[in-house]
Amino acid sequence: QSVLTQPPSVSAAPGQKVTISCSGSGSSFESHVSWYQHPPGSAPKLLIFESIQRPSGIPNRFSGSKSGTSATLAITGLLAEDEADYYCVTWDSSLRAVLFGGGTKLTVL
Amino acid sequence: EVQLVESGGGLVQPGGSLRLSCAASGFTFGSNWMTWVRQAPGKGLEWVANINFHGSETHYVDSVEGRFIISRDNAKNSLFLQMSSLRVEDTAVYYCARLMVRWPPTAFDYWGQGNLVTVSS
Numbered sequence: 001q002s003v004l005t006q007p008p009s010v011s012a013a014p015g016q017k018v019t020i021s022c023s024g025s026g027s028s029f030e031s032h033v034s035w036y037q038h039p040p041g042s043a044p045k046l047l048i049f050e051s052i053q054r055p056s057g058i059p060n061r062f063s064g065s066k067s068g069t070s071a072t073l074a075i076t077g078l079l080a081e082d083e084a085d086y087y088c089v090t091w092d093s094s095l096r097a098v099l100f101g102g103g104t105k106l107t108v109l
Numbered sequence: 110e111v112q113l114v115e116s117g118g119g120l121v122q123p124g125g126s127l128r129l130s131c132a133a134s135g136f137t138f139g140s141n142w143m144t145w146v147r148q149a150p151g152k153g154l155e156w157v158a159n160i161n162f163h164g165s166e167t168h169y170v171d172s173v174e175g176r177f178i179i180s181r182d183n184a185k186n187s188l189f190l191q192m193s194s195l196r197v198e199d200t201a202v203y204y205c206a207r208l209m210v211r212w213p214p215t216a217f218d219y220w221g222q223g224n225l226v227t228v229s230s
Contacts, residue, residue, distance in 0.1 A: 031213040036154070043223060044146070044154065049209060049216035087154050091213030096168050098144070098156035098215055 004088055004101035011107040016078050020104045022088030023070045031091040033071040035064055038103075039084040047086075048073060075106075083108045111135040111219045113205050118224035125195050125228070131188040131205030131221055139163070139183035142208035144217055145190050147201035147226075157203070158190065159214050173199075195228045202226075 005023045012018040022033060035048040046055050048064035051071060063074045071088055088101040117129040131143070145157040158179040159168045167179050178191040188205050203224050206217035 034215045043220035103153035
């Protein structure tokens with residue numbers, strides 16, 4: 001069974017940098033990773049696709065990386081508006097299914 | 110401007126059925142895979158189903174396989190999720206989303222506002 005594991009929560013002060021990890025198992029990390037920001041009461045927003053690419057309109061404060069069976073989302077210059085839940089997502093080629101990580105709650109202190 | 114507007118949610122009894130719709134505008138609907146994602150109360154996001162451009166290929170999370178059917182009508186720019194044999198644990202906000210033309214099919218670049226489905230007696 002493929003699983004994506006994220007830390008339940010992270011926190012940092014405004015202006016600081018935070019990283020959110022996403023580790024995979026099974027056949028879940030053969031594919032690229034996407035990252036989503038989900039503020040309370042709003043629709044999710046795509047931040048990163050193909051592990052490192054940013055859609056247009058996403059500031060370069062957000063960056064993604066992937067190595068082996070883990071991926072990382074980094075957010076620099078933290079703003080209060082960055083407070084949200086963050087999810088990593090990948091494709092399990094064996095299950096032919098999309099996998100979401102459990103989500104990480106970012107608190108901007 | 111790309112817009113996705115869900116409808117059809119509401120309260121249904123366990124074992125009942127419900128059909129969600131997602132009206133798309135602002136892009137060539139038949140050029141993108143589409144997906145449904147849900148969030149149960151107090152839980153994280155969970156992928157439900159994907160459908161390819163013409164509806165000939167679909168994928169489901171195990172927990173809904175055989176109970177839910179994703180479909181689309183490209184002539185009407187609409188995406189659907191037919192939900193049957195509903196369970197209490199299907200209670201969630203359901204989002205439709207558009208997939209970027211990329212592989213793997215995990216880059217959901219536009220989302221609807223979400224539609225609440227409550228399964229309760």
